[in-house]
Amino acid sequence: MTLSVRNLTFAYGEHRVLDGVDLDLRPGELCALFGPNGSGKSTLYRCLLGHLRHGGTVTLDGVDLGRLRPAEVARKVSYVPQQHSNPFPFTVLDMVLMGRTPHLGGVxxxxxxxxxxxxxxxxxxxxxxxxxRLYHTLSGGQRQLVLIARALAQDCGVLLLDEPTASLDFGNQMWVWRTVRELxxxxxxxLVCTHEPNHVRWFCDRAVALGRAGRLVADGPPAEVVTTDLVTALYPSVGALAVTADATIAPAEAYRPLPVGVSAGSAGSRQDEPTAE
Ligand SMILES: Nc1ncnc2c1ncn2[C@@H]1O[C@H](COP(=O)(O)OP(=O)(O)OP(=O)(O)O)[C@@H](O)[C@H]1O
Known part of the structure; x- marks a missing residue:
């Protein structure tokens, strides 16, 4: 199942967030989405799911997503949100069973x-x-795993995951990446949104980067997209970066202690950082 996005635009009132996004998400492909905080990644997901009215088109195998009923979309596209709270007393199993709802008939x-x-x-x-156990009593990482389980239970051709590893320990992060790669x-x-450039390079087939102006600024194989040039342009505060022999991207000055008398708090203002497009 191919998800195609053409000239997608979206604004919250006067605030333009997405501007002319074109993207094809193909079967068999693990694609990373990365970009600075506030650049519009979650908003893009919500547009792809039809939760926000946007300009441009989103199609699934050529069918306009806007023409499908919500249940039809939910049979084809599963979604792991970045954050989720549920005040109702659902058990963990209830939460995961919700993933099966689109596949159940009638009442x-x-x-x-x-x-x-x-x-x-x-x-x-x-x-x-x-x-x-009650879902809302779980730890943050456990709740994230339940949301991932719900998406797996939904068993769709397209999976959209918004920072699925953000709250997870190292072991669970690796498990999630292995699982999405197998899927x-x-x-x-x-499509997996992540802030960790090394995970993009290690696990993904393709990477797209969303710049601060709401436009995709790169799309291609991770080794060509996640470069020191692009990463430092998107995140000026990281300073110099180096690619190590095993292709890991690391700050050039990693682990170097601060000079005596310099506290982390005096490391400089970030107010004047240039903005990467
Ligand atoms: N409901 C909303 N109403 C108004 N503005 C919003 C709303 N949701 C998000 N925004 C704004 O839209 C922009 C994009 O937000 P979005 O959550 O899509 O960014 P993001 O790239 O997912 O960020 P992060 O990496 O921090 O999760 C931000 O400036 C944000 O403040």
Whole structure:
């Protein structure tokens, strides 16, 4: 299933956030989306899902997404939001079962097969023993894993994940990247938003970068997109960067202690940073 975006524009009132975004997300491809805070990545996801009225078009295998009913979209596209709170007393298993809802007909509840499927997904994310706990009592990382489990339970051709590893420990971060890579290998189209340039280089087939002016400023293989030039242009405060022999991007001055008498707080104002487009 191919998700195609053409000339997508969006503004919150007078505040233009996205400006002429073109993007094709193809089956079998794990694509990273990265860019500075506030550049519009989450807004782009919400436009792709049809949650925000935008200019331009979003199509799924050539069909305008705006013409599909929400349940049809939910059978084709799953989404892991960046943040999520649920004040209602749903259990972990209830939350994951919500991923099956678009696949259930009429007024019927989940079938035993749906419960078994979701229990299996919870086992995959390492939360099998938490299934009867209330979702809102879990830790931040555990809640993030539940949202990922819900998206896996939804079992769609297109997966959109907004910073899915942000709250996770190192082991779970690697598990998520391995999982999304396997999903792409199995023919899904996967778009993952991340702030970690090395993860883009290590795991992804392709990378797109969103600049502060709401335009895509790069699109291609990670080694060609996630360069020291682009990273320092997007994030001027990181200073000099170096690519090590194993292709890891690291600050050139990493681990160098601050000179005596210089506190982290006196490291300089960021107010005058140039803005990368
Ligand atoms: N509901 C809203 N109403 C008005 N402005 C909004 C709203 N949501 C987001 N914005 C603004 O739109 C811009 C893009 O926000 P968005 O959340 O899409 O950025 P992002 O790239 O996902 O950022 P981050 O990396 O911090 O998650 C920001 O300037 C933000 O303040």
């Amino acid at each position: 019927f509840g989940p079938r035993p097969a749906d419960v078994a499927f979701c229990a299996g997904v919870l086992d995959q994310v390492g939360l099998a023993d938490q299934r009867d 792409a290998r199995s023919g899904r189209a996967v």
